[in-house]
Amino acid sequence: MTRRTLRATLAALKYLSLTVAAVAMMLPIALIVIGAFKGKREFLKSGPFDLPENWLDFSNFVTAFTRGGMLQAFANTSIILVISVTGTVLIGAFAAYAIDRFEFRGRAVVLGLFLLATLVPAVTTQVATFQIVNSLGIFNTRWAAILLFMGTDIVSIYIFLQFIRNIPRELDEAAALEGAGHFRIFFQIILPMLKPAIATVVIIKGIGIYNEFYTPFLYMPSRDLGVISTSLFRFMGPYGAQWEVICAGILIVLIPTLLAFLFLQRYIYSGFAAGATK
Amino acid sequence: MSTLTQAPSKASTAAGEGLTEEPTPARRPHRTIRSKATPWLFLLLPLTLLGLLTYLPVANMFWYSLTDWDGLDPVKNFVGLKNYVNAFTQPANLRVFYVSLFYFVGAFAQMGLALYFATLLSFSTVFRNMWKGLLFFPYLINGVAIGLIFNNFLRPDGGLDSLLISMGLDDLILQWTGNPAVVNYTLASVSVWRYMGLNFVLFLGAIQSIGAEQYEAAALDGANRWQQFRHLILPSIRPIVGLSAILAVSGALSVFEIPFIMTGGANGSETFVIRTVHTAFQLNHVGLASAMAVVLLLIVLVITWVQRTLLPDDPDAKAARRAARRKTKEAGA
Numbered sequence: 001m002t003r004r005t006l007r008a009t010l011a012a013l014k015y016l017s018l019t020v021a022a023v024a025m026m027l028p029i030a031l032i033v034i035g036a037f038k039g040k041r042e043f044l045k046s047g048p049f050d051l052p053e054n055w056l057d058f059s060n061f062v063t064a065f066t067r068g069g070m071l072q073a074f075a076n077t078s079i080i081l082v083i084s085v086t087g088t089v090l091i092g093a094f095a096a097y098a099i100d101r102f103e104f105r106g107r108a109v110v111l112g113l114f115l116l117a118t119l120v121p122a123v124t125t126q127v128a129t130f131q132i133v134n135s136l137g138i139f140n141t142r143w144a145a146i147l148l149f150m151g152t153d154i155v156s157i158y159i160f161l162q163f164i165r166n167i168p169r170e171l172d173e174a175a176a177l178e179g180a181g182h183f184r185i186f187f188q189i190i191l192p193m194l195k196p197a198i199a200t201v202v203i204i205k206g207i208g209i210y211n212e213f214y215t216p217f218l219y220m221p222s223r224d225l226g227v228i229s230t231s232l233f234r235f236m237g238p239y240g241a242q243w244e245v246i247c248a249g250i251l252i253v254l255i256p257t258l259l260a261f262l263f264l265q266r267y268i269y270s271g272f273a274a275g276a277t278k
Numbered sequence: 279m280s281t282l283t284q285a286p287s288k289a290s291t292a293a294g295e296g297l298t299e300e301p302t303p304a305r306r307p308h309r310t311i312r313s314k315a316t317p318w319l320f321l322l323l324p325l326t327l328l329g330l331l332t333y334l335p336v337a338n339m340f341w342y343s344l345t346d347w348d349g350l351d352p353v354k355n356f357v358g359l360k361n362y363v364n365a366f367t368q369p370a371n372l373r374v375f376y377v378s379l380f381y382f383v384g385a386f387a388q389m390g391l392a393l394y395f396a397t398l399l400s401f402s403t404v405f406r407n408m409w410k411g412l413l414f415f416p417y418l419i420n421g422v423a424i425g426l427i428f429n430n431f432l433r434p435d436g437g438l439d440s441l442l443i444s445m446g447l448d449d450l451i452l453q454w455t456g457n458p459a460v461v462n463y464t465l466a467s468v469s470v471w472r473y474m475g476l477n478f479v480l481f482l483g484a485i486q487s488i489g490a491e492q493y494e495a496a497a498l499d500g501a502n503r504w505q506q507f508r509h510l511i512l513p514s515i516r517p518i519v520g521l522s523a524i525l526a527v528s529g530a531l532s533v534f535e536i537p538f539i540m541t542g543g544a545n546g547s548e549t550f551v552i553r554t555v556h557t558a559f560q561l562n563h564v565g566l567a568s569a570m571a572v573v574l575l576l577i578v579l580v581i582t583w584v585q586r587t588l589l590p591d592d593p594d595a596k597a598a599r600r601a602a603r604r605k606t607k608e609a610g611a
Contacts, residue, residue: 090323
């Protein structure tokens, strides 16, 4: 009997602590949802937990979208995201194919250079990277962000390298016997076989670029080049006191993330596990 | 891009020629020539970007750090180690290390919480996926959005204040981001909120890689929950916990987004990276900023080296798993 009560108490404590944690995680977000549907005066007068009078008042979202430049931001982010992710996949797969499938002089050095680069956090070298981007003449263009997203992603190369090892070499050898060249083998055999690794890289990289603040903030200061992060950051100026509009802007940014999470949950968990432990 | 489109045709013809000669002994030299050039064609773009955006900046940064360059002047005067002396003697430059201590301690609180919830959810739980999702989701949110969510939550008369008032704890209300004595605790806590989910999912994954039969063996042997945690769960996650602990050091030094967005580094919340960016791009002291960045890079390299020597990842994990298996086997016998 005592054992049973102990067990019940433990179970109760378990669900209690889970509930407390879930509330702590979600409460700050819930207040944003409540705030986004309030009118200007309503927001100032009511407490943060008071529900909005009209859940169908989308005027804050309209303001955020039109005057906050969110439409332009989504366009810029999408352009940068598509090009950078495609480039990252190709570059990572190119490097992995060359390193894993060929014996050539300097192979060990090349591999060593890529591995050594994982130790250099990009955040430490920005002071000097900035000068390079500047001298290439792409400062304050989308190409600055695209180049940096494509060129500094060693983790993706690492993921492709680990994955390509498990693709049987007999496949490429058979294709070579049938007369396929290296580039055909790469595009018609290796790349399709890399699909799971590509999915991982696309998901991690896609979420990473969608959320990236530092790079666009530093390299694309022009207003027209605002991406999701920098446009939302700019809300703090003109809407400094208009929390209801900021709340709407935050929700606009959050919704795509939530949808991606709900639909890709399984891949996201395993993708981040693969990316974090390399 | 033009190199990309041209390259395939060249290589495939080269490969084709080699293959037509397949049966003849002359094939060998062809193959060597071919495989000498082809990998470099594939590596052209990756290596160019690697050199341009990783190694060249590192080399330049070392050079800038020995000069008085302002980022614009065509002339860079060599000043020796003066910037390094400045980096370590100006009080404002030293303060950032003190600030990073808050995030460092926060990282350990974060790992403790993550371990606790990962262990809880590794046992059968109602709505397991829902709890997992709720704890992990904050990690996916845009950093600027997180900063603003918490600026709203922590503003005077905001969510936290109202919550404390409704519980009769009015006395606990503070200026969460305005008071220099409080701000770093606040920001480090927001950082825990943001990153706990990743640690949690990594730990949970490691725990779940333990086979069900091991739990069954332990249960048959009468091992209670604590014994299962001590002898089965803990050894299996030791490598990933060790990795996270060491990453906490470089993570604490590279904090940027949350303090930059929430306070702009005001009220004593300036971090190493905020200070470096400020020194380089607002004050135009590129030389000094480079010296600071070199210091950060060297610290990170030393930490990584310590990690690799202390925790060689694979053999360690295997040894731990083997030990756990042996233990359960002994328990079974």
